Amino acid sequence: MAERSVLLSVQDLKKTYVSATGPVEAIGSITFDVRPGELVCIVGPSGCGKTTLLKCLSGLLAPTAGSVTLDGAPVTEPPRTMAVVFQEYGRSLYPWLTVRDNVALPLRARGVPRAERTTAVERALEEVGLSQVLHKYPWQLSGGMQQRVAIARAVAYQPEILVMDEPFAAVDAQTRADLEDLVRRVWQDLGVTVLFVTHDIDESVYLGERVLVLSSSPTFVQEDLAIDLPAQRDQLSTRALPRFTELRTHVYEQIQRAKRAETAPTP
Numbered sequence: 001m002a003e004r005s006v007l008l009s010v011q012d013l014k015k016t017y018v019s020a021t022g023p024v025e026a027i028g029s030i031t032f033d034v035r036p037g038e039l040v041c042i043v044g045p046s047g048c049g050k051t052t053l054l055k056c057l058s059g060l061l062a063p064t065a066g067s068v069t070l071d072g073a074p075v076t077e078p079p080r081t082m083a084v085v086f087q088e089y090g091r092s093l094y095p096w097l098t099v100r101d102n103v104a105l106p107l108r109a110r111g112v113p114r115a116e117r118t119t120a121v122e123r124a125l126e127e128v129g130l131s132q133v134l135h136k137y138p139w140q141l142s143g144g145m146q147q148r149v150a151i152a153r154a155v156a157y158q159p160e161i162l163v164m165d166e167p168f169a170a171v172d173a174q175t176r177a178d179l180e181d182l183v184r185r186v187w188q189d190l191g192v193t194v195l196f197v198t199h200d201i202d203e204s205v206y207l208g209e210r211v212l213v214l215s216s217s218p219t220f221v222q223e224d225l226a227i228d229l230p231a232q233r234d235q236l237s238t239r240a241l242p243r244f245t246e247l248r249t250h251v252y253e254q255i256q257r258a259k260r261a262e263t264a265p266t267p
C-alpha cells in the first residue's frame with residue numbers, strides 16, 4: 001500500500017529567543033511529519049519548548065531557522081485550516097456570548113452563510129454531547145463543559161488539523177478521562193488530524209496512535225514512538241493492558257533520560 005502523504009511537516013525547526021540576559025536556545029532542532037488523519041501526541045519535560053513549538057507551527061511565532069509547512073504551503077500566519085484548543089478554556093470563550101454564538105463565531109468571521117452555520121454549530125454541539133446548553137452562557141457551565149464548548153467550536157470550523165495545547169490540565173481527573181474519550185471519538189468520527197500536546201505520560205499513551213517524546217531544551221525529538229494499542233480504547237480495560245504499562249513505562253524512562261540528555265532503544 002502506498003504511504004499516505006504528509007499534512008504537516010516540521011523541518012529542522014530552531015528557535016532562539018533574544019532576551020535581556022542574552023540568547024535562550026529553546027528549540028535546538030525539531031523535525032517530524034504528520035500524515036492526514038493521524039492522532040499524534042507530543043510529550044516532554046517541563047520547559048522543553050512545547051509551547052514554543054506550538055506557537056511556531058500555528059504561525060504565531062516565526063522560527064529562527066527551519067520550516068513548517070501545512071498541505072505543502074509554508075506557515076507564516078495562523079492557517080485557515082488549523083484550529084487550536086488551549087488549556088485556558090475560561091479565557092478562550094467569550095462570557096457575553098451564548099454557547100451557540102461562541103461556537104458560531106469563527107464561522108461568522110469566515111463568512112459562512114447563516115443556514116450552513118446553524119447546521120455546523122448544532123452538529124458540533126451534538127458531537128460533544130452539549131446540544132441541551134445551546135442558549136446558556138459559558139459561566140453557567142462546569143469547567144469540563146466549557147472545554148467541550150471550545151472543542152465544539154474547533155470541530156464546527158471543520159479544520160484539517162486540530163491542535164490541542166494541554167487542553168485538560170485544568171480539569172479534575174474524572175472530567176479529564178471523559179474529555180480524553182471525547183477527543184478519540186471526535187477523531188474517529190470526523191477523521192480530523194489531531195496534534196495533542198500534554199505533559200501527562202499516561203494521557204499521551206492512552207490517546208495517541210503515535211507519541212513524540214521531546215528532549216529537554218534546546219529541544220529535539222528524542223523518540224517517535226508508535227502506540228500499538230487497540231483502536232477501541234477504554235479507560236479501564238486499555239489502561240489495564242500489559243502493553244499500556246510497558247509503553248507508559250518506556251515513555252516515562254525516555255523523559256527521565258531526556259532530562260539527563262540520553263537516548264534509549266524502542267521497547
Ligand SMILES: Nc1ncnc2c1ncn2[C@@H]1O[C@H](COP(=O)(O)OP(=O)(O)OP(=O)(O)O)[C@@H](O)[C@H]1O
Nearest residue numbers: 017019024026045046047048049050051052053217
Ligand atoms: N519569550 C521568551 N523569552 C525568552 N525565553 C523564553 C521565552 N519563552 C520561552 N522561553 C524559554 O524557552 C524554553 C521553552 O519554553 P516553553 O514555554 O516553550 O516550554 P514548555 O515545554 O511549553 O514549558 P511548560 O512545560 O513549563 O509549559 C524555556 O527555557 C523558557 O524559559
